[in-house]
Amino acid sequence: MSSETEIDTSRRSxxxxxxxxxxxxxxxxxxxxxxxLDLAMAASKRTASAMxxxxxxxxxxxxxxxxxKEANPDVAGTLKQTIDLINAMPVKPALAIHTGDITHLSxxxxxxxxxxxxxxLNIGELHTVPGEHDVTDGIGTEYFSRFGKAxxxxxxxxxxxxxxxxxxxxxxxxxxxxxxxxxxxxxLGWLEQDLKGRSSSTPIVVFAHMxxxxxxxxxxxxxxDADQATSYLKRFGSVTVLNGHIHQIVQKVxxxxxxxxxxxxxxxxPTAGVGPGPxxxxxxxxxxxxxxxxxxxxxxxxPLSASLTDTTLG
Amino acid sequence: MFMKTSGRNLIGALAAAMLFAAAxxxxxxxxxxxxxxxxxxxNFDFSxxxxxxxxxxxxxxxxxxxxxxxxxxxxxxxxSGALDQNDKYTFKFAKPGTYKYxxxxxxxxxxxxxxx
Numbered sequence: 001m002s003s004e005t006e007i008d009t010s011r012r013s014x015x016x017x018x019x020x021x022x023x024x025x026x027x028x029x030x031x032x033x034x035x036x037l038d039l040a041m042a043a044s045k046r047t048a049s050a051m052x053x054x055x056x057x058x059x060x061x062x063x064x065x066x067x068x069k070e071a072n073p074d075v076a077g078t079l080k081q082t083i084d085l086i087n088a089m090p091v092k093p094a095l096a097i098h099t100g101d102i103t104h105l106s107x108x109x110x111x112x113x114x115x116x117x118x119x120x121l122n123i124g125e126l127h128t129v130p131g132e133h134d135v136t137d138g139i140g141t142e143y144f145s146r147f148g149k150a151x152x153x154x155x156x157x158x159x160x161x162x163x164x165x166x167x168x169x170x171x172x173x174x175x176x177x178x179x180x181x182x183x184x185x186x187x188l189g190w191l192e193q194d195l196k197g198r199s200s201s202t203p204i205v206v207f208a209h210m211x212x213x214x215x216x217x218x219x220x221x222x223x224x225d226a227d228q229a230t231s232y233l234k235r236f237g238s239v240t241v242l243n244g245h246i247h248q249i250v251q252k253v254x255x256x257x258x259x260x261x262x263x264x265x266x267x268x269x270p271t272a273g274v275g276p277g278p279x280x281x282x283x284x285x286x287x288x289x290x291x292x293x294x295x296x297x298x299x300x301x302x303p304l305s306a307s308l309t310d311t312t313l314g
Numbered sequence: 315m316f317m318k319t320s321g322r323n324l325i326g327a328l329a330a331a332m333l334f335a336a337a338x339x340x341x342x343x344x345x346x347x348x349x350x351x352x353x354x355x356x357n358f359d360f361s362x363x364x365x366x367x368x369x370x371x372x373x374x375x376x377x378x379x380x381x382x383x384x385x386x387x388x389x390x391x392x393x394s395g396a397l398d399q400n401d402k403y404t405f406k407f408a409k410p411g412t413y414k415y416x417x418x419x420x421x422x423x424x425x426x427x428x429x430x
Contacts, residue, residue, distance in 0.1 A: 069380050069399075104382065104396070104398075105382055105395075105396035105398060106395065106396055107396075132418060132419045133382070133396065133419060135418075136382075136384050136386075136395050136396040136418055136419065137393075137395050137396075138393055175416070175418070175421035176421075178422070179420070179421040179422030179423075179424075180421075218422065219420075219422070220420065220421055220422050276357040276358055277357065277358030277379075277381070277420065278358075278381075278420070279358075279379065279380060279381040280380065280381065
């Protein structure tokens, strides 16, 4: 299957990315080919100003506040480090998105601690979607009482910023029989209506917790009805799909759609199929900061493109 | 191996359990020991994947994994919320029936309680 080849290609990119270690990697999308650049070079002010545009938004994912096992006994500390890293950016993006698993066990005190930490972020707007760890208590409870206003408690919503149309989707509450995530018909119907009538030249950013393409079915790393969603997105000139859930970077480009998963700020997970299941991966403590981080995204209108930058804590 | 949780095997297990329960043998199908009413979550599996109990029995689940799991019934009858390592959850099954459930964090983990 060609998609497998593409996934393999993206894995190679992710490996290259890890190989750059603490410096991180900037992925520039040029002519459909992903070219990793050394982030240390890109981060210097001269190079940064030479590249047009400033990051529009950044993505935080899988903070898992409440986790306390050996893979990272201090997830609050690593989130704090992440926030310090963002606050030290010379040019800060206008928005932040959190792609879910804000908490580990959906407990009120975990949401409170996460809110307390995230309030230290010097960015005006924070938009969220739930991960499956945030909604173990069901529909209409802790997550929705805190973040449900944007969506009338549905969890999915859209908004516009700087000419970019953002779509927040929920794929952790309608599981498919094979264990993949799902949107469900009501949400897909809403998405079709939400996109209908928008110009194909509008840059689109979609974010949801679970990957919107099948990375590894035996661990449920995919969304069963994602094809329906991507069929509505295909006609747009620039679509960026951002997910979390797997605590590592995997990327794929299909036509005008770039799919990308972010690192966690809490702990890494094994690569697909290694070990009994997708649980926390214990690594040497000096390696951990290199496996945690965030993604920042620039969207350029002319020529229409998006570029993603992954930055690690260490 | 992880493939143990595939739906086909689960259906097989359920079918086997139903055949077994339907067989005209008394005194074997329902064990009386308390651990027989316990299901553990270990290595991303429910064990046993199919448990048969009498109506009125309380079933207790315990998570042995470092990763949290949930006990979430497919039809919404019961929901444990997140169970961290060693946490337990108990639900009393009043009426006969087949109650399918899954872990809402790892939904490939599927199992059933059969109440006679």
